Amino acid sequence: MTFVRILCAAGLLGAALGAGLCLGSEPLSPGDLVAALGGDDVFARLLRDWRLPRVLAAGLIGALLGVSGTMFQGVFRNPLAEPFLLGSAPGAALGATVAILLPLPLPPLVALPAFAFCGAFGATLLVLGLARALGVREIAGLLLAGVAVSAFLAATRSFLMLSLSDETIGLQVVLSWTMGGVQTPFWSELAGFAALAAVGLALAFGCAHGLDLLGLGEDAAVNMGLDLRRFTLGVLTLASALVALAVTWGGTIGFIGLIVPYLARLWGGARHSISMPLAAMIGAATMMLLDGVARAALPPAEIPVGLLTALLGAPFFLVILAKWSRR
Amino acid sequence: MISRRAVISGGIASVLGAVAPWPARASGWPRRIVDALGREVEIPRRPERIVPVFSSNTEIVAALGAADRIVGIDGLTHWPPEIADRPAIGNRLGFSADRIARLGADLVILTPARHAASLLLRPLATIGVPAVVMTHATVSEVLGNIVRIGAIIDAEPAAGALVRDLRRRLDGVATRRSGRSPMRTYFETGANARGQSFSVRPGGYTDDMLRLAGGVSVFPELSGLTQVGGEAVARAEPEIVVVAGGPREAAMIRARPGWDTIPAVARGRVITVPRGLFLIPGPRIAEGVELLARALHPSAFPEAA
Amino acid sequence: MSEDIASLEGIAAHLGGRTVLDDVRLAVRRGELLAVVGPNGAGKSTLLKVLAGVTPPLRGSVTLAGEGHRDRAAWARTVAYLPQAFAPYWRLTVRELVALGRRRGGPLYGFASPSPAGFDPIAALGLEPFAERVVQDLSGGERARAALAWALAGGTPLLAADEPIAALDPAQQIRSLELLRNLRDRVASVVVLHDLNLALRYADRIAVIAEGRCIACAPPDELVVGDILDRVFGLCFARVSWNSGTLLAPLPSSGTTGL
Incomplete structure (x- = not known):
C-alpha cells in the first residue's frame, strides 16, 4: 500500500518534470519535447542547459518547502503552521537581502544560504520567544506573533533596500526574491544545491519517528523517550536550514509549506515516515508544475511563482482553518 | 554591472567628439567586441537572425539596412513600421530567453534597462547566443553605438555613412544657432x-x-x-x-x-x-x-x- | 530482582508554583494492579507523571525495577504512561497508533524498531472491527480502548494510566479492568480511578491520595474497614455486603439534612 503510494508519487513527479519542461513562453507538446531534446540547435540547448536545471531547481525548492512545512506542523502539532507564516521565510529573505546588498568578503554561494539560514532561524526563535514571553500557547497566537515579526522583518528589508539602493543588479535580485521566483542555476550550482538538499532531506526524514511521537502529545512523547527540548530545537534548526536553502534559490514562496504537507497527510496518512517523503515528492511536483505555469502564463514575460502560490494558497489556508476550527 | 554614472559625459565639445572608443575589428569572422559592460563577446559568423532588444537598438539595426535580418523585437518597439509585426520577445513584464532561442537568434543586442540584462545575459550565455550590451549615456555614445553595431552586423559602410550624415546635421544646427x-x-x-x-x-x-x-x-x-x-x-x-x-x-x-x-x-x-x-x-x-x-x-x- | 517494579521516595512536585505533591512514598509491586484514588486536585495526575518520567520531581527519587538513575530510553521501556483523555493530534488509524506504541525508547532520530510484543492489544481490547479506522472518528469509548491498546503495545513491565476508563460504559469499564487484571503478571498497572467500587473490586491495592500526600496504600478489604475513604472524600459511605465483596454507597452528609 505504502509502496504503491510512493510509486504513484514517483509517477506524478515524472509527469510534473515532463510538464515543467514542456511549459514556458514557448510551450511544447510532449512529442515536440522529445524531438527537440535530441537536437543540437539553440532551442535544444535551451531545453537541456537552461530549462531542465530550472525545472529541477524548482523541484528541489518544492521538496524542501514541503518537508520543512511538515516539520513545522509536526513540531507545533497543527496543520496551519507554515514557514512563510511563522516568520522563517521572511527572515530568510531578510538574511538574503543583507547578503546581496552588503559588500561581504564571502562568495555569494556561501554568504546567501548562510545569511538566509541565520535570518530564518533567528525569526523562528523570535516568534517562539515572543509567543512564550506573551504567554501565548495556541497556534492562533503563534501565527499572530509570526505576522508581527514578518511585518517587522519586511519593514527592515524595505529600509535596507531603500538605503542601500543603487542602480546595480543587487536591487533587482532582491526584488525578484521578494516576489518569489525560481533562480536558474548552472549545472555546477545545481549539483551543490542538490547535494545540500539531499543531506537536509535525509536528516529531516530521520526526524520522522520523533515527530510521530510529538503527535501523541508532549507528555506521551516524553514518556516514550523523546527529549522534548533537544528534539524541538533540532527540528526547528533543521527546518530553518531547509527553508533557507529553498529561499536562496527561490525567494519567498509562500503556502507550499502549507498545502503540500496537508495533501501528503490526506494521501499517505499521518505517519511522518510516509508523509514526509510524500511531501517531498508532492512539493517537488507542485513546484515544477507551478513554475512552468509561471513561465507560460503571460508570454513572453514570466510571472513570479510566489504570486501563483499565494493565489492558490491563501484560499487553501482558509479551508484548512475552517476544517481545523470545527475540530 | 557598471552603473550609468561610470560613463561620464562632458560638455558640448565632447558630444561631437571622436567616436568608436571600442575595439571593433571589421575584418572576417569570428569578430570579438568588448561591450558596454566590459564583457568580451565573440560573434562567430555574420549575424543573419538578429534580436535587437529596445527601440534604440532596433532603429539602429534597421537604419543600417538590416531590417530584414531582424527576427524578434521588444513588444514596446513600433518603429520603423516595417519591423513592427516581428515577434515580441519581451514586454513591460519581462523578457523571454525561450522565445529568443525558439527564433533561432544568432545575435542579441540589448541595453541594461527593465532588467533585460539581468534576465537575459545568463541564459543567452548558457545556450551560446552572443549578446552585446549597449549603453547610451551621451549623444556621442549613441553615435558610437551605430559604429559598433555596424561592425558586429557586418554593415560598416552603412554605419559610417549614417554617422557622417547625423554629424553633418548636428553641426548644421550648431552653425545656425551660434551666437x-x-x-x-x-x-x-x-x-x-x-x-x-x-x-x-x-x-x-x-x-x-x-x-x-x-x-x-x-x-x-x-x-x-x-x-x-x-x-x-x-x-x-x-x-x-x-x-x-x-x-x-x-x-x-x-x-x-x-x-x-x-x-x-x-x-x-x-x-x-x-x-x-x-x-x-x-x-x-x-x-x-x-x-x-x-x-x-x-x-x-x-x-x- | 526486586519485588518492587517502581518505588517513589519522598517525592515533592510543584505545578505553577503550587505544591501538588509533598513527601510521597509509594511502591508498586510486580504483578499488581494498583488503583490510585482521591478527590479532585489531590495530586493523582502529577504522581503518575512523576512515576512515568514526564515531570521531574522537585525532591525525592524514583527507582525503577530496583535501579537508581535510569536513562530516558530505559525509562521509556519500563513505564508506559497513558495521559488523561489521550488522543493523537494527527489522523492515525488504530493500527498505526498501536504500531507507534510498540516503538518505545527508540533512538530520537531514525526509525525505531518495534519492541517484541507477546500479545496483540488490538485483539485483546476487541478493536479488530475498528483497526483501520481513524482514531478521531471513533466514539469516546472506542477511542479510550484504542488509547489503552497503544499504551499496552510497548510491552513495558509497568503501565501508569490516568483515568483510562472514564469515557467507557460500565460493561467496557469492567472489561478493561479485567484485562488489566489478567495481564498484571506481564504488566503491573497503576491506574487512577474515580469509581471506588471498581477500585475495590479489581485492584490488588489502593493508594489514597489527598492534599499531595499518600495517606494510605492497602488492599481493598483493609481499606474498606476503616474510615479513611470517608474522611478523604468528606462523605459518609454506606457499606453494603454483596456476594463476596463490599459496595460503597455515598450517603448525604449527616446532620445537615435534618433527617
Missing part, C-alpha cells in the same frame, strides 16, 4: 496621473540633445531621482517648457493646479516634441535636435516658418 544664448528650458520627459513629473536627467543623451538644440535645462543639478514639483519649476523661471509627448501632455501641464502661475506656461510658451525623437537613443536624434532647435530659436531658421 544665440541658450534658452532656459524645463524639459519634461514624463508625468503620471498622480501628479508626479520628471525632468530631463542632466548629462544624459536627451540633455545633450537639448543643449545641441540651443537650450539648457533649468535643473542642472538633479541626480538620481529626476522627479520635480511645480514649485521648483516656478522658482526656476524657465523661459520655455518642452514636453516630450503630444497635445494631451501639453494640456496636462496647463491643467495642473498652480502651474498657470509659471510665466512660461501663462504666456503659452509650452511646446511638445515627439517622445520617439527624444527618448529613444537611436538614429532619429538628429531629427529631434533639428525640430527642437527650430522651436527654441525660430529666428535662426527663417525658411522653416
